[in-house]
Amino acid sequence: MIQIAVLGYGTVGSGVVEVIDTNHDSIAQKAGDEINIKYVLDLRDFPGDAIQEKIVHDFDVILNDPEIRIVVEVMGGVEPAYTFSKKALLAGKSVCTSNKELVARHGAELMEIAREREINYLFEASCGGGIPIIRPLNSSLTADQIDEITGILNGTTNYILTKMMQEGLDFEEVLKDAQEKGYAERNPEADVEGYDACRKIAILSSLAYGRQVDFEDIYTEGITKITAEDMKYAKVMNKTIKLLALSKNKDGKYYAMVAPHLLGQSDPLYPVNGVFNAIFLHGNMLGDAMFYGSGAGKLPTASAVAGDVVDAARHLKRSIMAFWSREKLELTDIGSAERRFFIRIQGILEKELEKVQKAFGPVEVLQVPELNQEFGCITRAMTEAEYKTKAADFENLLSMIRVR
Numbered sequence: 001m002i003q004i005a006v007l008g009y010g011t012v013g014s015g016v017v018e019v020i021d022t023n024h025d026s027i028a029q030k031a032g033d034e035i036n037i038k039y040v041l042d043l044r045d046f047p048g049d050a051i052q053e054k055i056v057h058d059f060d061v062i063l064n065d066p067e068i069r070i071v072v073e074v075m076g077g078v079e080p081a082y083t084f085s086k087k088a089l090l091a092g093k094s095v096c097t098s099n100k101e102l103v104a105r106h107g108a109e110l111m112e113i114a115r116e117r118e119i120n121y122l123f124e125a126s127c128g129g130g131i132p133i134i135r136p137l138n139s140s141l142t143a144d145q146i147d148e149i150t151g152i153l154n155g156t157t158n159y160i161l162t163k164m165m166q167e168g169l170d171f172e173e174v175l176k177d178a179q180e181k182g183y184a185e186r187n188p189e190a191d192v193e194g195y196d197a198c199r200k201i202a203i204l205s206s207l208a209y210g211r212q213v214d215f216e217d218i219y220t221e222g223i224t225k226i227t228a229e230d231m232k233y234a235k236v237m238n239k240t241i242k243l244l245a246l247s248k249n250k251d252g253k254y255y256a257m258v259a260p261h262l263l264g265q266s267d268p269l270y271p272v273n274g275v276f277n278a279i280f281l282h283g284n285m286l287g288d289a290m291f292y293g294s295g296a297g298k299l300p301t302a303s304a305v306a307g308d309v310v311d312a313a314r315h316l317k318r319s320i321m322a323f324w325s326r327e328k329l330e331l332t333d334i335g336s337a338e339r340r341f342f343i344r345i346q347g348i349l350e351k352e353l354e355k356v357q358k359a360f361g362p363v364e365v366l367q368v369p370e371l372n373q374e375f376g377c378i379t380r381a382m383t384e385a386e387y388k389t390k391a392a393d394f395e396n397l398l399s400m401i402r403v404r
């Protein structure tokens, strides 16, 4: 029997307990041994709940119990999760986590400790919820040089954008509704400002490119400025708006960003709606691949964590993670990235078009019948830096969205 401990009995922690209880027998078969949850660490008590007999409030009980071989860290946040994870690894216990903040910040160090001790630090659930993406990057796509990762990596914002698109509602209205239904956090900042997606693309990029991508270096824009009017133009163009987290390797120069983009119907990420996530990859040998599925939520996330527990149980004395070096990968400024830009201009088309063309060059003009005091344009392809210079001199700009 392999004894494990779960740190945190919140949404994901209770999900891990549920997954391991529900699929107990098949998990035992796949792990090669029975998995038993011996302790659950939480500040709270759960009187009347079967979990109560496993609840401990002191991490040292877990740390000092030699029977515990695997620790599941699903507390979230950097501290005390970092201290607990490091102590567990140093004590020779493998750690499985869904904690993207921690992996993005200290993943390289924790993997290194695991590697030195021939145990594992596994984090499949940190990106894309239940979608297998860390394991494919770690073990299937190792013969490829990945030159692009583009993902819809945040379920909350994808749910909001999908609702805005389908129901013509404004950001604030949909956010309120999503909060009431429990789809969005009471404090939604990390999701709607793009910080959550930023940490996830930092993890995926570090793993794919083999060096530490610091999330602080990633240009990040959220979805709070996207309006119902933007969505109307997207509809006219047969496009949709998605928050994309992406990184690219162009001739050895890497850049990464998180920002809303307009996507056409032929884009593989176009039909990814609601809380679903998807990750599109391009490898120099593989070509294109896409991973799609439940990107958030209790059981999908817990399923990925429990899958890591099975893997850790199968490899109690062997490190299976490729690792990324702690050496920093310097990202280039996004200024040199080239794309087309969709812009909304305030004013009457006939009066303003010449001025727009003078500033931005030839543009494709778009109009939404009920928005008669403004019009939209798609510019030719230009660099971010060029766009920024042109836009700075232009007064009637209502909004800008990048076109993928």
Ligand code: HSE
Residues within 6 Å of the ligand: 126, 129, 153, 154, 155, 156, 157, 191, 196, 295, 296, 297
């Ligand atoms: N808040 C995250 C999301 C949860 O909405 O995708 C999963 O990481």
